[in-house]
Amino acid sequence: DAGVIQSPRHEVTEMGQEVTLRCKPISGHNSLFWYRQTMMRGLELLIYFNNNVPIDDSGMPEDRFSAKMPNASFSTLKIQPSEPRDSAVYFCASSLVINQPQHFGDGTRLSIL
Amino acid sequence: EDQVTQSPEALRLQEGESSSLNCSYTVSGLRGLFWYRQDPGKGPEFLFTLYSAGEEKEKERLKATLTKKESFLHITAPKPEDSATYLCAVQAVMEGNQFYFGTGTSLTVIP
Numbered sequence: 001d002a003g004v005i006q007s008p009r010h011e012v013t014e015m016g017q018e019v020t021l022r023c024k025p026i027s028g029h030n031s032l033f034w035y036r037q038t039m040m041r042g043l044e045l046l047i048y049f050n051n052n053v054p055i056d057d058s059g060m061p062e063d064r065f066s067a068k069m070p071n072a073s074f075s076t077l078k079i080q081p082s083e084p085r086d087s088a089v090y091f092c093a094s095s096l097v098i099n100q101p102q103h104f105g106d107g108t109r110l111s112i113l
Numbered sequence: 114e115d116q117v118t119q120s121p122e123a124l125r126l127q128e129g130e131s132s133s134l135n136c137s138y139t140v141s142g143l144r145g146l147f148w149y150r151q152d153p154g155k156g157p158e159f160l161f162t163l164y165s166a167g168e169e170k171e172k173e174r175l176k177a178t179l180t181k182k183e184s185f186l187h188i189t190a191p192k193p194e195d196s197a198t199y200l201c202a203v204q205a206v207m208e209g210n211q212f213y214f215g216t217g218t219s220l221t222v223i224p
Contacts, residue, residue, distance in 0.1 A: 004156070033212070035214075041216075042200075042214055042215065042216035042217065043157075043200065043202075043214035044214075045211065045212050045213075045214075048212075056211065058211075091156050091157075093156070093157075099144055099145055099204060100162075101147055101159040101162055102147075102159065102212075103159060104149075104156030104157045104158070105156050106154070106155055106156050107155075107156050
């Protein structure tokens with residue numbers, strides 16, 4: 001079975017540019033999560049969806065960050081405009097229901113110059 | 114304030130030398146505690162879920178236990194392939210089902 005698929009795996013862009021990260025959850029999973037991982041702060045939950053509806057976005061750092069889930073098989077995390085401090089590894093995860101174990105993709109390593 | 118604290122930050126073991134990793138948490142109303150393994154360049158891989166104090170789960174050389182305020186991941190006779198970062202996460206009932214991850218324990222097993 002295919003796991004969670006994220007694209008791109010690596011992204012390098014200049015400060016001020018728009019960045020879009022993509023995620024395809026495991027088929028049949030109803031909950032989707034976006035995380036950011038840095039050495040200093042570890043894994044931080046940014047936002048999560050249940051049945052395609054955003055439930056809690058309190059972890060989104062600023063208005064420059066936005067996330068959408070237009071259907072059950074696709075989600076995006078957008079940063080506009082990007083800043084160097086946004087450099088991190090961004091993970092998407094999905095679970096069958098909200099309190100079940102999450103299955104992670106391999107992440108997008110984002111570098112903002 | 115920190116919701117989840119893992120210790121030690123790093124651990125080096127000789128092959129076959131058993132030890133334990135600790136995860137302590139301060140959230141009220143625990144819905145579940147999760148252990149993950151993360152290899153370099155990869156996403157976390159699910160290991161165990163524990164839901165109530167006294168519960169234990171085992172998988173190969175790993176055993177996870179849970180009390181009211183902490184969890185332990187016991188590693189028995191580790192092998193070099195057990196080298197990874199082990200992450201603990203808790204889901205809190207009172208904070209709207211929020212998930213909090215610890216910063217992990219980096220385990221190195223030396224042949």
